Amino acid sequence: MTDETRENLDRPLQSDGVKLGRAQRDRLDWLVKQYGAPLHDFSEGRGSGVIILKEPPSGAAAELFYRSLTPGCAVVIPRGENPGFDFLKSKLTEFGTVGPCGADGPHEMWWGGIGWSKFLSAADSSTVRPRIVSCHPRGGDATAAFALRHSLERFDLACHIEPVETQLNDRILCFEKAEFMMRMWNKYREPLLFVEAGAVLREAPLLPSFLGCDVALHKWNRWEMSARTLYLGRTKAAEMMLRAWQQLAASYPAIWEGYLLDQAWSLTSSQTPLDTVWLPRSYHALKGDLGAMRATILHDQQTTTLELGPDPGFAGIARAARRAGRTGARDAFMVMTSKAETGTGIAVILRDVSACDAGAVAATVEAVTGAYAANCGGYGRLELSLCAWQDDVGAAREAAAQARYRILEIAPGQRIANDFFATHGSDEALMTARHLFP
Incomplete structure (x- = not known):
């Protein structure tokens, strides 16, 4: 430039x-x-x-x-x-x-x-080439993995496809896939492109490496994150999301992998400037799709909503936000930490963001983050949530209460002084002292 x-x-x-x-x-x-x-x-x-x-x-x-x-x-x-x-x-x-x-x-x-036409046509010029990685149950049928390996032969791409020990003979659970990806991350130095065994490559999948992002994945139905095609660039942010996914999968092994990937993305993007690419359907095409003939990666099995996680309210809460590529009210939009030795956290809920102009909302976000950076008030962690509706405020309050955070609710345009957190920190300390020494 x-x-x-x-x-x-x-x-x-x-x-x-x-x-x-x-x-x-x-x-x-x-x-x-x-x-x-x-x-x-x-x-x-x-x-x-x-x-x-x-x-x-x-x-x-x-x-x-x-x-x-x-x-x-x-x-x-x-x-x-x-x-x-x-x-x-x-x-x-x-x-x-x-x-x-x-x-x-x-x-x-x-x-x-x-x-995507402009980028898809230019991606062939990418000099950075990912390593294709995949895994399949050791006790299952290896035919699907063979089909993927065979489709890779005409592309000049390194690959690693292996059988892994699994709890179930016919499928790989989320924590098993995440552990496999973590091993691949530690073993190889190239960007990684995980492709589900059973898929075949019709074209060289170079779009993510050409775009130079941290992570790339597809949202089927425009909001449900899929772990069937997952790109990880060689960046600290990509590693941070992978580790978050692995930890969540280990803690909740029965929950659907897309749900956990969604939560890992939300958690990571709130704490670091995660550069995410939302892959086109050609990287997640399913057999029988109208666009299957133009597929870069063609998967062999349909995905249904029956595979969603156990929380029946998740779809309604996340759908609008994920379709717009952003976090929702249940998730913190931004997380900041300070050097304060205390482990106390504070949750700031910015309400009515849909009823105010974007400039006022943005100015309030900047004032809150600037005030915290200037004087954290003794709070070791700040979580900022943006809420459009009162139901969103309730969800954000519930999440903050579960984390035992101090909760402050503010509105766009509200004056946020540089000592905003110091003042509230002093108020909390005073209330604690009165409780201990009445």
Whole structure:
């Protein structure tokens, strides 16, 4: 990127008050290299470039905006955690998200566009090539694994496919798959692309390595995360998510792997700027699909909602948020830690985020994270949740109470002073002292 291009990008970001962390800015710079300079004229017939949206358009405006886009345009939403953008996101192809970066970049950056054609055609030029890894039950039929290995022969890709000991003869449980992935992570140095045994490769699966992300996976039905195709780049953030998935799977071995992968993603993206790519259906095609003939990875078994985890409320809680590539109210949007020796945590619930403009919500998020970074008030951990509706507030309160956190509920636009946490920390200490010494 030239100095002039960078300056042309910095100027509107600064004038709009958009704060991006290092990982988010790296992704934005990459997009500018792919699509061209940022566009400021949103009229119809635009050629190519990156469009940065600060405020969510209304329903009619979103429809007109969508119709005016071309495959040569990329849309970047630097405050993608706001549910006000969900409607526009639903009309676009979701490419990826980059999680919040603490006080320096306290928002989730979302990026998308019109279809994957531009990236799919360019992915063949990727110089980084993943190692394909897969496993199958040692006591089961190895025919499926043979089909995968055979399909790999015409691609210049390293692979590792092995039988593993399993509790069940005909299937691999989530914790067994996660342990296998952890062994592969420690054994090899290349990026890893896990492909379920029984799948076949129709094309070289180079899209994730070309995009240079931390992790890549597919959300079938646009919200349920699938562990059938899972890419892990050689980054600390990718390792952090893998370890979180392994720990959750070991703790809850009976729960569906997609549920646990979802929770590992949410947990990791709240604590580190996880650069996630949401893979197109061609990387998760099923036999019998209309698009199976254009598949890069073709799986041999259907997936049904009967495989969901035991929590019947999970689908309703997570669906809207995951379709928009963001965390929901039950999960913390951002987690920050301090050097305070105490293990006390505080949960800040920002309510009514759908009823206020995105600028007010963003400013309050920045004020809260800035105040915590300036003076943590003795709290070792901050969890910030964004709630659109009162039901969301209830779910966030329940989760915070289970963790025994101090709970503070605030509204967009509320004044957050630099001593916000110090004041509340002093209040809590005073209440504790009165309880101990009446």
